[in-house]
Amino acid sequence: MNPFNAIAVGFKEIWANKFRSLLTMLGIILGVSSLVAMSALVKGMENGMKEALIAIGGLEKVRVEEQDIPVWQQHLADQAVGTTMNDVHALIRSAPLITMVVPEMRTRGITMTRAGKSISPYNFIGTWPNAVELNQHVVAHGRMFNEIDDENARNVCVIGTAVRNALFGSPEQIGREIIPIGEFVNINSQRFKIIGMFEHYESEQDKKLRELQKDKPPEPKSGPDRSKGFGSSKSSGRSGSYIFDFKNNTIYIPLNTMWLRFRAATGTSGAGTGSFGRSSGSSSSSASGSTAEFVPDPRLSTLSIKIADIDQMDEALQQAKNVMLHTHKGIEDFSFRTQENMSEGITNAIKNARMSGGIISAISLLVGGIGIMNIMLASITERVREIGIRKAIGATFFDVFTQILVESVVIAIIGGLAGLVTSNLLVQLLVAMSPADNTPVITVESMMLAFAFSVVVGILAGLFPAFKAAKLNPIQALRYE
Amino acid sequence: MALIELRGVSKIYHLGGEEIRALDNVDLDINGGEFISIIGPSGSGKSTLMHILGCLDSPSKGSIKLDGTEIGSASARELARIRNQKIGFVFQFFNLLPKLNVLQNVELPMVYAGCSSRERRERAMDALKLVEMDNRAKHRPMQLSGGQQQRAAIARALVNSPKIVFADEPTGNLDSHTGETILKLFHELSLKGSTIALVTHDPEIAAVTPRKIEIRDGKIARNVDAKLSGQLDGPKFAVGNQQN
Numbered sequence: 001m002n003p004f005n006a007i008a009v010g011f012k013e014i015w016a017n018k019f020r021s022l023l024t025m026l027g028i029i030l031g032v033s034s035l036v037a038m039s040a041l042v043k044g045m046e047n048g049m050k051e052a053l054i055a056i057g058g059l060e061k062v063r064v065e066e067q068d069i070p071v072w073q074q075h076l077a078d079q080a081v082g083t084t085m086n087d088v089h090a091l092i093r094s095a096p097l098i099t100m101v102v103p104e105m106r107t108r109g110i111t112m113t114r115a116g117k118s119i120s121p122y123n124f125i126g127t128w129p130n131a132v133e134l135n136q137h138v139v140a141h142g143r144m145f146n147e148i149d150d151e152n153a154r155n156v157c158v159i160g161t162a163v164r165n166a167l168f169g170s171p172e173q174i175g176r177e178i179i180p181i182g183e184f185v186n187i188n189s190q191r192f193k194i195i196g197m198f199e200h201y202e203s204e205q206d207k208k209l210r211e212l213q214k215d216k217p218p219e220p221k222s223g224p225d226r227s228k229g230f231g232s233s234k235s236s237g238r239s240g241s242y243i244f245d246f247k248n249n250t251i252y253i254p255l256n257t258m259w260l261r262f263r264a265a266t267g268t269s270g271a272g273t274g275s276f277g278r279s280s281g282s283s284s285s286s287a288s289g290s291t292a293e294f295v296p297d298p299r300l301s302t303l304s305i306k307i308a309d310i311d312q313m314d315e316a317l318q319q320a321k322n323v324m325l326h327t328h329k330g331i332e333d334f335s336f337r338t339q340e341n342m343s344e345g346i347t348n349a350i351k352n353a354r355m356s357g358g359i360i361s362a363i364s365l366l367v368g369g370i371g372i373m374n375i376m377l378a379s380i381t382e383r384v385r386e387i388g389i390r391k392a393i394g395a396t397f398f399d400v401f402t403q404i405l406v407e408s409v410v411i412a413i414i415g416g417l418a419g420l421v422t423s424n425l426l427v428q429l430l431v432a433m434s435p436a437d438n439t440p441v442i443t444v445e446s447m448m449l450a451f452a453f454s455v456v457v458g459i460l461a462g463l464f465p466a467f468k469a470a471k472l473n474p475i476q477a478l479r480y481e
Numbered sequence: 482m483a484l485i486e487l488r489g490v491s492k493i494y495h496l497g498g499e500e501i502r503a504l505d506n507v508d509l510d511i512n513g514g515e516f517i518s519i520i521g522p523s524g525s526g527k528s529t530l531m532h533i534l535g536c537l538d539s540p541s542k543g544s545i546k547l548d549g550t551e552i553g554s555a556s557a558r559e560l561a562r563i564r565n566q567k568i569g570f571v572f573q574f575f576n577l578l579p580k581l582n583v584l585q586n587v588e589l590p591m592v593y594a595g596c597s598s599r600e601r602r603e604r605a606m607d608a609l610k611l612v613e614m615d616n617r618a619k620h621r622p623m624q625l626s627g628g629q630q631q632r633a634a635i636a637r638a639l640v641n642s643p644k645i646v647f648a649d650e651p652t653g654n655l656d657s658h659t660g661e662t663i664l665k666l667f668h669e670l671s672l673k674g675s676t677i678a679l680v681t682h683d684p685e686i687a688a689v690t691p692r693k694i695e696i697r698d699g700k701i702a703r704n705v706d707a708k709l710s711g712q713l714d715g716p717k718f719a720v721g722n723q724q725n
Contacts, residue, residue: 005592016580389576392537393637394565394593396558474537478576 032419126258412458
C-alpha cells in the first residue's frame with residue numbers, strides 16, 4: 001500500500017468517527033494553542049522589559065558611585081577626596097575607552113513651588129547638557145540648557161512631565177496639555193526659568209491605556225485629591241513602569257548653578273566638616289532628608305560614564321578605575337554600578353516565564369498525546385476484526401502499522417493546525433480583554449515549534465497502538481467478536 | 482504438478498503442558514481447477530488445515546508447496562503477499578468492512594497489491610459483474626441482504642485472480658435457498674476454471690463438490706474423488722433439486 005493511500009485511509013477513518021476524532025484532537029489543540037499563546041505573552045513581556053532597559057540608558061551606561069573606604073585603607077579616610085570634577089576631567093582626557101562622562105550633582109529635599117502648588121521632585125540634578133544623551137532623555141518642548149547657561153550658572157531648568165503635572169496640572173485633569181516654557185518657578189525660594197520639558201516617558205502598555213482612557217469620560221473622583229505617593233500611580237504593579245515614573249520626575253539644572261546656588265552657599269546648620277570631609281556631607285546619603293541642609297560640598301553625587309564598546313566593558317572599567325585611583329590618591333572610595341544586573345534580571349525573568357510556560361504547554365501536549373494513544377488503543381480494540389480481515393486479504397505488518405500510525409499523525413496534524421488557529425484567536429481574545437498590557441507577539445518560531453511538537457506527539461502516541469494492531473494474529477483477529 | 486502439495490504437515494499446540502495435534506502428519510494434493518470440500522466435525526482440524534492452506538498460519542512440521550514454491554517457512558510478510566496475490570477468502574460472516582461500500586471492499590485487496598485506482602475500479606467492477614452485484618457497488622454492506630453480502634465477499638476473494646479460493650462455511654449464515662444460490666455460484670466459478678475449496682461441517686454442502694476430503698482428529702479420514710471413481714458427474718443440485 002503506498003503512503004498516499006495510507007493517508008487517505010487515515011482521513012476516512014477520522015471522518016467516519018468525526019466526534020471522537022474531534023475530542024481526541026482537543027488535547028492537541030489546547031496544547032498547541034497554549035504553547036503559542038504562552039510564548040506570545042512571554043515575547044510581549046520581553047518587549048516591555050527591553051523598553052524599560054533602554055529607558056534607563058542602556059547597557060553602555062555605568063554609574064560611578066561612592067563606596068565606603070575598604071578596611072585596609074581606613075587609616076587614610078581623612079585624605080579621601082570623593083568624586084569631584086577632577087575625576088571628570090581626568091576621565092575625559094585619559095580614558096579613551098569611555099566616550100562620555102557626565103557629572104551629576106544631586107540635592108535632595110528641595111521644594112519646588114509655583115502659585116501655591118509644590119512638589120519635591122525625586123531627581124533634582126545639576127549636570128552637563130550631555131546628560132540628555134546619556135540618560136536617553138528627549139527634550140520635547142523648548143531646549144536643554146547649554147554650555148553657556150552652565151558657564152554663567154543661569155537659573156534655568158528643564159523639567160519632566162511629572163513636575164509639570166504637579167505644578168501646572170496634568171493633561172488628564174485639565175483636558176489640554178500645558179507647555180510651561182518660559183514660566184518661572186521657585187526652587188527653595190530661588191527663581192528658575194523653565195526653558196525645556198522632556199517628553200512624557202511611558203511604556204507602550206501605559207500609552208495604550210492612556211489612549212483608551214482618552215475616549216472615556218474621566219471617572220468622578222471620590223474623596224479629596226490625594227497623592228498616593230511615588231510608585232503607586234495608576235501603572236503601579238506593572239513590571240518596569242516605575243522606571244518611567246522615576247524618569248518623568250526629573251529636573252535638570254546646569255551643574256554650576258547647582259554648585260553655586262545649592263552647594264557652595266553656606267548652609268545654616270553646617271555640620272562643621274570641611275569641604276573634603278566624609279562624614280555628613282556625603283551627597284548620596286544626605287542624612288537630614290526633608291529639611292534642606294546646604295553644606296559646601298564640591299563633590300559630585302554620581303558620575304555617569306558611557307562605555308565605547310559594550311564588549312569591552314571590563315577593559316573600559318579597568319581603565320576608568322586606573323584613572324580614578326590616581327585622582328583619588330590610591331584610595332578606592334568609589335565603585336562602578338553597571339546596568340548588567342537589571343539586564344540579567346530581565347533575561348532571567350524572561351527565561352523563567354518561558355520555562356514555566358513551556359513546561360505547562362509541554363504537559364498539555366503530552367496529555368493530548370496520551371489522549372490520542374488512549375483513543376487509538378480503544379479504536380484498534382474495536383477494530384480487531386477489521387484488522388483481521390485486512391490481514392487475511394494481504395495487508396502486511398507494515399501496512400497495518402502505517403495505517404494506524406497515519407491515523408494518529410493525521411489527528412495530531414489536524415489538531416496542530418486547529419491549535420494554531422485557536423492560538424491566534426486566543427491571543428486576540430487576550431488583547432481584547434486587557435488591551436493595556438504588553439501586546440502578546442506571536443512568533444513564527446513558536447508556531448513552527450508547537451506544530452512540530454504536535455506531530456512528534458502524534459507519532460509517539462501512535463507507535464504503540466500501531467505496533468499492537470500490526471502484530472495481531474489474523475486467525476485470532478478473525479475469530480474475535 | 483499439483484497446485485498445493487502438503488507433505489507430512491503437522492500443527493501442534495501446547496495447552497497447559499498438554500500437546501494437542503490439530504493436524505497430524507497430513508499429506509494432501511490439490512490440483513488447479515479442482516472444486517473440493519474439506520469436511521469434518523468441529524474440532525476435527527479442518528479449520529487449522531484451511532488456515533495452513535490459506536497461508537494464515539504456518540505448520541509446526543512438514544512442507545507445503547503452493548504453486549511450486551515452498552511456503553512452510555515463509556516470513557509473515559511473504560505470507561501476507563501470498564494471501565494477497567494467490568489466495569482468496571470467503572468467510573461465514575462475510576467480513577466486509579462496514580465503513581466501506583461494496584466497491585471499496587472489493588478494491589481492498591488491490592489496494593494492498595499496489596494497483597492504481599483506475600485499475601482497481603475496473604477490475605472491481607468486473608468482479609462484481611461476475612457475481613451479479615455491479616448494480617449494488619455503491620451500497621454499504623449493512624444495506625445488503627446476507628446473500629448479497631456473500632456475493633460481494635466472493636467478488637473480493639476473486640478480484641486479484643487468486644490461484645485458489647477458500648470458503649469457510651460460506652452458507653453457514655444464510656437461509657438454505659440463498660445458500661444454494663451461493664453454492665451454485667461457486668460451481669459456476671469452478672466451471673470457469675477457479676480452484677475452490679469449501680470448508681464445511683455439513684455433508685449436504687460437501688455433496689456438491691466432486692472431491693471430498695474428510696478430516697477427523699487431525700488426520701485425513703477419507704479422500705473421495707467422484708470424478709475418479711465415476712460415482713458422480715456433477716454436483717447434485719445441478720442434477721435435481723433434491724434438498725428442498
